[in-house]
Amino acid sequence: FSRLNLARQLSTSTSSHRPPRVLVTGSLGQLGSTMVSALRSRFGSENVIASDIKKPTVDQRNAGPFVFADVLNYRSLEQITVDYGIDWVVHFSAVLSAAGERNPTLGLSVNVNGFQNVLELAKNHRLRLLSPSTMGAFGPTTPKDATPDLTIMRPNTIYGISKVHMELMGEYYTEKYGVDFRSLRYPGIISADTPPGGGTTDYAIDIFHGALKHNSYTCFLKAETRLPMAYIDDCIRGTMQLLEAPEHSLSQRVYNVHACDFTPAELAEEIRHQHSESFTINYQPDSRQVIADTWPRTMADDAARSDWGWNPVIGTPEMTRIMLEKLRPMYQ
Numbered sequence: 568f569s570r571l572n573l574a575r576q577l578s579t580s581t582s583s584h585r586p587p588r589v590l591v592t593g594s595l596g597q598l599g600s601t602m603v604s605a606l607r608s609r610f611g612s613e614n615v616i617a618s619d620i621k622k623p624t625v626d627q628r629n630a631g632p633f634v635f636a637d638v639l640n641y642r643s644l645e646q647i648t649v650d651y652g653i654d655w656v657v658h659f660s661a662v663l664s665a666a667g668e669r670n671p672t673l674g675l676s677v678n679v680n681g682f683q684n685v686l687e688l689a690k691n692h693r694l695r696l697l698s699p700s701t702m703g704a705f706g707p708t709t710p711k712d713a714t715p716d717l718t719i720m721r722p723n724t725i726y727g728i729s730k731v732h733m734e735l736m737g738e739y740y741t742e743k744y745g746v747d748f749r750s751l752r753y754p755g756i757i758s759a760d761t762p763p764g765g766g767t768t769d770y771a772i773d774i775f776h777g778a779l780k781h782n783s784y785t786c787f788l789k790a791e792t793r794l795p796m797a798y799i800d801d802c803i804r805g806t807m808q809l810l811e812a813p814e815h816s817l818s819q820r821v822y823n824v825h826a827c828d829f830t831p832a833e834l835a836e837e838i839r840h841q842h843s844e845s846f847t848i849n850y851q852p853d854s855r856q857v858i859a860d861t862w863p864r865t866m867a868d869d870a871a872r873s874d875w876g877w878n879p880v881i882g883t884p885e886m887t888r889i890m891l892e893k894l895r896p897m898y899q
C-alpha cells in the first residue's frame with residue numbers, strides 16, 4: 568500500500584458520518600444549476616455551495632448557500648474552501664467553443680488559469696475534483712466514428728486545446744500528487760432549463776425555440792452534420808455517478824460519454840413528426856460549422872459504462888418529446 572495511495576484515501580474520503588461538502592463553480596451556467604439541484608437532493612442543501620461571478624436570482628439564492636467565486640482568484644477559492652470546509656469541487660466554469668474563438672484571451676484565461684487554480688486548490692486542500700472535458704478536445708485528425716478514449720488529440724480551437732491541457736494536467740496531478748481528479752468528455756448537452764452560451768451544439772436547443780415560436784429555424788450547421796449529444800438528465804446522472812464512484816473502480820481519469828447522435832436534418836424530421844408537419848429548417852452555416860467539422864460523429868464510451876456504470880436512457884425521440892413539452896408553455 569503505497570504512501571501515495573494512502574494520501575489519496577485520506578484526501579478524498581469524508582467521514583462516514585457526514586456527506587461531502589461540495590463547491591460548484593460556474594453554478595449559474597448551462598449545466599451548473601441542474602447539477603447543484605441534483606447534488607443538493609443527494610447531500611443536503613447546506614452541503615452544496617453554489618458559486619459564480621454572476622448574480623443569482625432570488626430563487627437561486629434561496630435554494631441554498633451561494634457565494635461569489637472568481638476562478639481566476641486563487642485566494643478567494645481558498646477562502647471559500649476553508650470557510651465552508653469543502654471536500655469536493657465540481658468545476659463547471661469554462662468558456663465554450665464558439666465563445667472561445669470569439670475571445671481567445673478570455674478562453675485561455677478561464678479554461679487554463681482558472682482550472683490551474685482549482686487544481687492547486689485540490690492539491691493543497693486534498694479535495695476530490697471533477698472537471699468536465701468535451702468532445703471538443705478531439706480535432707480534425709481524430710477518427711470520427713466511435714472515437715475511442717485514447718486516440719489522436721490535436722484540436723484546433725482554444726476550447727479544445729485548453730481542455731486537452733486540463734485533461735493532461737489533471738492526470739499529472741493525480742500521478743504526481745495523488746489528487747483525485749475525474750473528468751468526462753461531454754457530447755453536446757441538451758436542456759430546456761438554462762439557455763446555452765457560446766457552444767457549437769447550441770443549435771440543438773435553439774431549434775426547439777424556433778419550432779415553437781416561428782414554426783421554422785435557421786440552422787448555423789449544415790443539414791448533414793452529425794454530432795454526439797445527451798439530454799441533461801443523462802448528463803447529470805452520469806456526472807454524479809463518476810463523482811461518487813469509488814476511486815479503485817476508475818481505470819482511467821478521463822472518460823468519453825455518448826448518449827445519442829443526430830444531424831440537424833434528422834432532428835428537424837423528428838420535430839416535424841412530433842410537433843408540426845409544416846416545420847421548416849434553413850441552413851446558413853457559419854464559423855461554428857468549421858468547429859463542428861473537426862469533432863467526432865460518435866464516441867465509444869465502453870470504459871465509462873464498465874468502470875462506473877454510465878448508462879444513458881434518453882434517445883433522440885424521447886429528448887425531442889421532453890424539450891417540446893418543457894418549452895411549450897413559454898410560447899402559449
Ligand code: AKB
Pocket residue numbers: 663664665700701702703726753754755756765766767768769
Ligand atoms: C460546445 O459546443 O462548445 C459544447 C461542447 C460540446 O463542449 N457544448
